[in-house]
Amino acid sequence: MSTGKEEPTTLSPVERQAIILEKINAAGRVTAVDLAQEFKVSEDSIRRDLRELVDARVVQRFHGGAARLVTPALDFHRRETLGTEEKQRIGRAAAAAIPEGATLLVDTSTTVVQFIRQLPPTLSVRIFTSSVDVAGAGLDHPLAEVTLLGGRLSKFTRSATGASAIDAVRGLKVDFCVLGTCGVDDDLTLRADDLEDAFFKKAMIKASNKTLVLALSDKLGQVATHEVAPISVVSQLFTTSQNSSFLQRVREMGVDVQTA
Amino acid sequence: MSTGKEEPTTLSPVERQAIILEKINAAGRVTAVDLAQEFKVSEDSIRRDLRELVDARVVQRFHGGAARLVTPALDFHRRETLGTEEKQRIGRAAAAAIPEGATLLVDTSTTVVQFIRQLPPTLSVRIFTSSVDVAGAGLDHPLAEVTLLGGRLSKFTRSATGASAIDAVRGLKVDFCVLGTCGVDDDLTLRADDLEDAFFKKAMIKASNKTLVLALSDKLGQVATHEVAPISVVSQLFTTSQNSSFLQRVREMGVDVQTA
DNA sequence: CGACATATTGCATTATTGTGCGGTTTTGTG
DNA sequence: CACAAAACCGCACAATAATGCAATATGTCG
Numbered sequence: 402m403s404t405g406k407e408e409p410t411t412l413s414p415v416e417r418q419a420i421i422l423e424k425i426n427a428a429g430r431v432t433a434v435d436l437a438q439e440f441k442v443s444e445d446s447i448r449r450d451l452r453e454l455v456d457a458r459v460v461q462r463f464h465g466g467a468a469r470l471v472t473p474a475l476d477f478h479r480r481e482t483l484g485t486e487e488k489q490r491i492g493r494a495a496a497a498a499i500p501e502g503a504t505l506l507v508d509t510s511t512t513v514v515q516f517i518r519q520l521p522p523t524l525s526v527r528i529f530t531s532s533v534d535v536a537g538a539g540l541d542h543p544l545a546e547v548t549l550l551g552g553r554l555s556k557f558t559r560s561a562t563g564a565s566a567i568d569a570v571r572g573l574k575v576d577f578c579v580l581g582t583c584g585v586d587d588d589l590t591l592r593a594d595d596l597e598d599a600f601f602k603k604a605m606i607k608a609s610n611k612t613l614v615l616a617l618s619d620k621l622g623q624v625a626t627h628e629v630a631p632i633s634v635v636s637q638l639f640t641t642s643q644n645s646s647f648l649q650r651v652r653e654m655g656v657d658v659q660t661a
Numbered sequence: 662m663s664t665g666k667e668e669p670t671t672l673s674p675v676e677r678q679a680i681i682l683e684k685i686n687a688a689g690r691v692t693a694v695d696l697a698q699e700f701k702v703s704e705d706s707i708r709r710d711l712r713e714l715v716d717a718r719v720v721q722r723f724h725g726g727a728a729r730l731v732t733p734a735l736d737f738h739r740r741e742t743l744g745t746e747e748k749q750r751i752g753r754a755a756a757a758a759i760p761e762g763a764t765l766l767v768d769t770s771t772t773v774v775q776f777i778r779q780l781p782p783t784l785s786v787r788i789f790t791s792s793v794d795v796a797g798a799g800l801d802h803p804l805a806e807v808t809l810l811g812g813r814l815s816k817f818t819r820s821a822t823g824a825s826a827i828d829a830v831r832g833l834k835v836d837f838c839v840l841g842t843c844g845v846d847d848d849l850t851l852r853a854d855d856l857e858d859a860f861f862k863k864a865m866i867k868a869s870n871k872t873l874v875l876a877l878s879d880k881l882g883q884v885a886t887h888e889v890a891p892i893s894v895v896s897q898l899f900t901t902s903q904n905s906s907f908l909q910r911v912r913e914m915g916v917d918v919q920t921a
Numbered sequence: 922c923g924a925c926a927t928a929t930t931g932c933a934t935t936a937t938t939g940t941g942c943g944g945t946t947t948t949g950t951g
Numbered sequence: 952c953a954c955a956a957a958a959c960c961g962c963a964c965a966a967t968a969a970t971g972c973a974a975t976a977t978g979t980c981g
Contacts, residue, residue, distance in 0.1 A: 414929075429803065430676065433967080443931050448968065463673035464938055464967060531809065533800065536793045540819055549791065549821050551811030551829055559800055561809050569811055674939070693957080703941050708958065724948060724957065 412440065418450045425460050425467055429556065432466035485515070487641050491615050492516035494661035495579065495639045498613065499526060503576045506605050507535050509560035510581030512615045514538050520545065529573060531601075532560035555597070558582075562597040570604045578609030584623035585616060589632040589654060592625035599627035611636040618642035632656060670783050670804065672700065678710045680782050680803055685720050685729055687801070692726035699781045747901050751875050752776035754921035755839065755899045758873065759786060763836045766865050767795050769820035770841030772875045774798050780805065789833060791861075792820035815857070818842075822857040830864045838869030844883035845876060849892040849914060852885035859887035871896040878902035892916055 412420075417440055424431050433451065437444040451467045454460045460467045492515035499505070501524060507513055509532030517538040520526065528539045531550040539547040550569040552561025561569075580602060583591045591614070593599040606612050612635050621642045632638075637657045642648065648658050672680075677700055684691050693711065697704040711727045714720045720727045752775035759765070761784055767773055769792030777798040780786065788799045791810040799807035810829040812821025821829075840862060843851045851874070853859040866872050872895050881902045892898075897917045902908065908918050 444967085445932085445969095446930065449929090452969095461675065463675045465673055468673075468676060531811075533793055533796045533809070536814060537797065537819075540793065540814060540816055547814040549793070549809060549811045549814055551791075551809045554796060554800060554807040554809055556800055559797075704957085705942085705959090706940060709939085 414446075414450060414453070417442075417446075418454055421447075421450055421467075422454060422459060425454075425469055426557075430466060430468040435466075487617060488512045488515040489519065490661040491617070491639045491641060493519040494659050495613055495615055495637075496520045498637060498639075498659075499524065499577065501525060503527070505529065506570070506573060506575045506578045506609050507532065507539075508578075508580045508582060508602065508605065509533075509535060509558050510615075512617060513579055513581035516579060516581070516615060517542065517545075527575075529570075529575060530560070531562070531566050531569070532558070534559055555595075558595070558598060562595075562601050567601055567604045570601070570608050573608045575609050576611065578605045578612045579615065580605070580612065581615045583614055583616065583629060584620045584625040585614075585632060585638075585651070586624055587622050589650065591629040591632060591635070592623075593627050593629055594625050596627050599629050602629045606630055606634055614638045616640045616642070618644075621647055670785065671702075672783060672803070674706075674710060674713070676803065677702075677706075677782075678714055681707075681710055681727075682714060682719060683801065685714075685727055690723075690726060690728040695726075699779075699783075701781065701783055747877060748772045748775040749779065750921040751877070751899045751901060753779040754919050755873055755875055755897075756780045758897060758919075759784065759837065761785060763787070765789065766830070766833060766835045766838045766869050767792065767799075768838075768840045768842060768862065768865065769793075769795055769818050770875075772877060773839055773841035776839060776841070776875060777802065777805075787835075789830075789835060790820070791822070791826050791829070792818070794819055815855075818855070818858060822855075822861045827861055827864045830861070830868050833868045835869050836871065838865045838872045839875065840865070840872065841875045843874055843876065843889060844880045844885040845874075845892060845898075845911070846884055847882055849910065851889040851892060851895070852883075853887050853889050854885050856887050859889050862889045866890055866894055874898045876900045876902070878904075881907055 421431065421436060433444050433447045436447045440447070451462055454467065455462050461470050488511060491512060495516050496519040499520065504527045507517070507528055507530040514534050517535055520542055522543050525544040527546045529548045529550060530536055530539070531552055533554065536547055536549055539545045550561060550566055552566035552569065553563055554560065555562050583593060583602065586592050593602060614635050616638060618641050621640060621644060632651055633654045635656045637659060638651060639659045639661055641661055652658050681691065681696060693704050693707045696707045700707070711722055714727065715722050721730050748771060751772060755776050756779040759780065764787045767777065767788055767790040774794050777795055780802055782803050785804040787806045789808045789810060790796055790799070791812055793814065796807055796809055799805045810821060810826055812826030812829065813823050814820065815822050843853060843862065846852050853862055874895050876898060878901050881900060881904060892911055893914045893916070895916045897919060898911060899919045899921055901921055912918050
């Protein structure tokens with residue numbers, strides 16, 4: 402991104418660290434020498450930055466630089482096998498809400514993968530997704546017709562995001578939007594951890610008549626940085642949470658809350 | 662944009678170990694010599710890695726390599742993509758032909774999935790594909806940048822074909838086209854079983870500077886209905902076939918034939 | 922305005938890590 | 952039991968990291 406030649410403006414350590422962290426999350430790894438060259442500071446300063454990022458437990462250091470804490474692929478596979486029972490219950494409940502012949506625009510997450518797997522084999526649906534894993538699961542369904550939305554893939558979400566993916570969604574109009582990775586903040590807004598992802602979800606919601614959200618119990622009340630939409634855009638929320646006061650507030654916003 | 666460093670990246674021990682662990686979990690077993698070759702480090706370094714993985718009690722060593730601690734029943738799907746010994750050999754041979762920084766337009770087939778898996782982890786490449794499985798394999802690679810080409814998915818090929826997919830290819834210009842499911846007829850033409858697929862392959866070849874074909878031995882001399890292109894458009898053919906007379910004819914058409 | 926506390930940086934020095942190589946030992950196999 | 956492959960060990964070398972220190976901002980308060 403910032404290919405531009407930065408002026409000899411000296412940045413403060415915290416600013417540098419923020420940029421470095423972003424770089425690490427985007428590229429997976431960075432080296433101390435490269436960073437020193439880029440910021441035009443000594444490697445020592447970079448190392449001090451990296452040390453602080455390690456102290457903050459947001460990156461992993463190796464000899465020569467730093468990297469993400471976990472390999473995304475590893476992380477995803479582990480996430481998939483984690484808490485499968487709960488995801489299956491949510492997925493099944495949501496699958497039951499899909500009528501014959503519906504068109505679905507499907508997010509990327511391990512929970513929605515379970516949703517796809519729980520679709521009745523006799524139900525014929527049309528699935529649009531930019532997620533590699535959702536597409537794979539959809540292909541296993543005997544009747545589903547799957548359409549892939551192209552774009553550059555993020556190693557973290559394993560789906561296409563960014564301008565090209567949003568552009569692909571823009572031309573669509575479908576019955577249901579199925580979101581999985583959203584957090585629902587205490588102020589009753591849908592939120593996402595990643596900016597690109599938040600934009601993409603917004604576009605998905607806009608392209609759909611109804612929006613379904615699949616939320617593991619830990620997603621409710623969770624704070625995430627980037628706003629997607631107010632909860633009122635959601636038609637149905639599927640969860641296993643027992644937090645009845647929170648769920649009641651959601652209901653009062655006009656959302657049909659289903660506890661699986 | 663890419664900083665344009667032509668030297669393969671050297672990974673740190675922790676990164677290698679993460680990848681090795683992933684490989685072991687995916688493939689069931691790995692050998693030290695293979696890993697040394699892939700990472701372009703000495704076998705000693707690999708052994709040190711394996712020792713640490715053993716110390717962490719996540720893998721099991723045997724003479725020559727390492728394996729999973731317990732062998733869980735491989736689910737059907739994973740076994741499919743695990744591939745045969747023959748596919749791995751072809752895949753590795755083809756992977757060795759890819760230079761640092763190359764852009765690849767990749768077909769769909771179990772053989773090319775192996776090709777992707779055999780790309781050295783230190784090689785940074787850009788992969789364009791409409792295949793769900795190729796994209797998934799590409800995401801497991803630590804450095805590869807994967808771009809999904811959208812379109813309606815065929816349950817048979819597990820990749821996008823048809824007008825939209827061809828349209829997505831039309832705008833591209835890449836270094837290599839990697840084809841896997843082609844048959845090579847006796848009259849030395851590339852052929853495909855599916856009409857849509859044949860059109861798509863044609864478009865892929867047109868968008869690429871060089872065309873590589875990965876052909877299992879049973880694909881040579883096989884008859885298929887739809888013509889894709891004369892064999893002369895192919896730069897390199899990778900196969901395990903021993904049919905020397907046939908291969909000689911192919912060579913005479915200007916194709917570099919590599920027997921893996 | 923000036924003095925002082927604080928933060929940040931770069932440099933020199935010392936410690937640590939990662940790597941490959943030669944030599945030796947162990948393992949698997951006929 | 953012989954033989955080859957693989958593993959281990961110790962070593963030297965290079966790259967990188969930690970540490971202490973001095974110089975230079977930066978900001979605050981009397």
